[in-house]
Amino acid sequence: MPPRKEPSPAITVIELIKQQINQQVWLPGERIPSIRKMSQLQSISPMTVMKAYEQLELDGWIRAKPQSGYFVAPHFNQLNAPSLPHPQVVNQSININRHVFEVMKGIKQPGVIPFGSAFPDPSLFPVPTLGRLLSRAVKTMPYDSGITDLAPGCESLRRAISQRYAKAGINVSTDQVVITSGATEALGLGLAGVTKPGDTVLVESPAFYGALQAIERLHLKAVEVPVCPVKGLDIAALITCLERYPIKACWLMSNFQNPTGVSLSPERQQAVYDLLVAQNIAIIEDDVYGELYYGASKPPCFKSIDSKGMVIHCASFSKSLAPGFRIGWALAGRFAQQVTELQFMSTLSAPVPNQHAIVSYIKEGIYDSHLRQLRRTLLARQQTMREAIQRLFPVGTTVTKPDGGYFLWVGLPFDVDSSELLALLLERHRISIAPGTLFSLGEQYRHCIRINSSYELTAQNYEALSSLAQLLSCHKQ
Structure with missing residues (x-):
């Protein structure tokens, strides 16, 4: 039997910090051990620790602050994939077309921020x-x-x-x-x-x-x-x-x-x-x-x-x-x-x-060259959108991290009604989302929303996302 291959020192540091964040040893916004301190604790070089911290930052676990060190990313340990309820397995006829039609009619209005759109950014x-x-x-x-x-x-x-x-x-x-x-x-x-x-x-x-x-x-x-x-x-x-x-x-x-x-x-x-x-x-x-x-x-x-x-x-x-x-x-x-x-x-x-x-x-x-560029752009925009959700949305939010496409499935606090949220967003801010009620025969995803991440997070779109987050924060209060 071949000898077991030990993980590299950098991987060991990465897994240690992830484990400590998940166990809430370090809370969002708190400073983790410095590069020098972690180097001493693990008996490895500062350069190895730096590589580990850079990877953790790239993956969204921590954030670097100039002259201050590394800090746990806001809400990170709440932003795992949503734990979705298991719907009751039932055999039933469907009556959803009117609801879809009404929601889509609101979403496709001219000038509405298209977070709820099913189509990718046409400029791509x-x-x-x-x-x-x-x-x-x-x-x-x-x-x-x-x-x-x-x-x-x-x-x-x-x-x-x-x-x-x-x-x-x-x-x-x-x-x-x-x-x-x-x-x-x-x-x-x-x-x-x-x-x-x-x-x-x-x-x-x-x-x-x-x-x-x-x-x-x-x-x-x-x-x-x-x-x-x-x-x-x-x-x-x-x-x-x-x-x-x-x-x-x-x-x-x-x-x-x-x-x-x-x-x-x-x-x-x-x-x-x-x-x-x-x-x-x-x-x-x-x-x-x-x-x-x-x-x-x-x-x-x-x-x-x-x-x-x-x-x-x-x-x-x-x-x-x-x-x-x-x-x-x-x-x-x-x-x-x-x-x-x-x-x-x-x-x-x-x-x-x-x-x-x-x-x-x-x-x-x-x-094929068009597709390669399209994939790169969609990945970069998804990462940017997820990071913004991390910064802006209230504690208790969850979000998926797909390996392709351009949708993020966001779980909000259970007392949020996404259909009512859409109505408020359209009326007050001309912002669209896709409410969870579109995606099932029941009510189990009423607190969920689908967000289109294919659009560039311009200043206008970031402000729109901030308005969405503010509505959610007010609801929590």
Whole structure:
């Protein structure tokens, strides 16, 4: 048996300080031992301690004050991932569309600070280039494209999408790709293709409200399975649901789940997949944020392990390239024919010039460089937003730390009503948030909010966040 590798001195210091903060040895705002003192205590060099403290500061645990030393970051030990309540597992019809409509109507008013928006900051996208390519597409695409590029869509775009999946190690035939009017249509068509009115669908809790709306529109029933904001879908609760209810389909997000931002580990993905496929349950996979990862490589998804053809994988360019173009797709596998026929009965096809413009953008070879810059920006802005929440929000606040996407799921004190908070913010400050009531059939997330961190924290946006924090502080008093 190889000898156990001891952690480096810097790692030892990092873990020691984290442990002491979590145990409240050092409280927020208090000074921790100086570099010199810690060097003496641990019998290591001051340079090693300095490296450890720099990493702790980078991770948000401590803050340096010039000429004063290092201090515990405000509220840090309260800002772990929220501990979400487990909703009661119930089978019920859905009636949420009116609430979503009313909330969205307020959020999209002109001039409102868009912390509640579901879309990333539009300034992050190559709008002029896309405009040029769209103009060229309108002038040069074949006259019969409006007919030949009806569902399943423009063949060159479907091939380009297949090639991108092939580079990620996922073998997808061009014939299995169905181009849709955004991922929302792809997801709805996929769900409609494997269910009939009255069937029961398993959804996450909290869930993307679009899933709840689609279930309501199709006259289906829903069973909620809780999502841990650190580990993802609760597998024990999933097993209970599968034993208790006749689940027909399952709508899941494997990466950067909306609203929590959590991703499933490869092991948990495989466990969930095996449980569902063993009962012949189709998986509607919402992977619209899959390209927005912060790590070195794209994380796996359910489609990457789909050996049975039971995953209808849905994604789009709306969150990564062109929000207004409404171009998405479904990798429908064995269900491609059903999805294509359903699209013929609804929208016929996604906008054809938009499809050709995106093909041109991909062929120019600049999509990946755009994505790299986009990821860097989103990561930097998320870190800035989290730090601001640490400084401004009251004790008792919790917030997630996703590895991708642009949403933060914030838990407020339990007596806060996020719907009432939204109304006050819109009325007094023209600030939007996404209240927790959008993301479940019950009331268990009423004290939670989703914040869009993709926007730069300008002076105006920082002031807006401060106004939100002040409202919360007044509520606490």
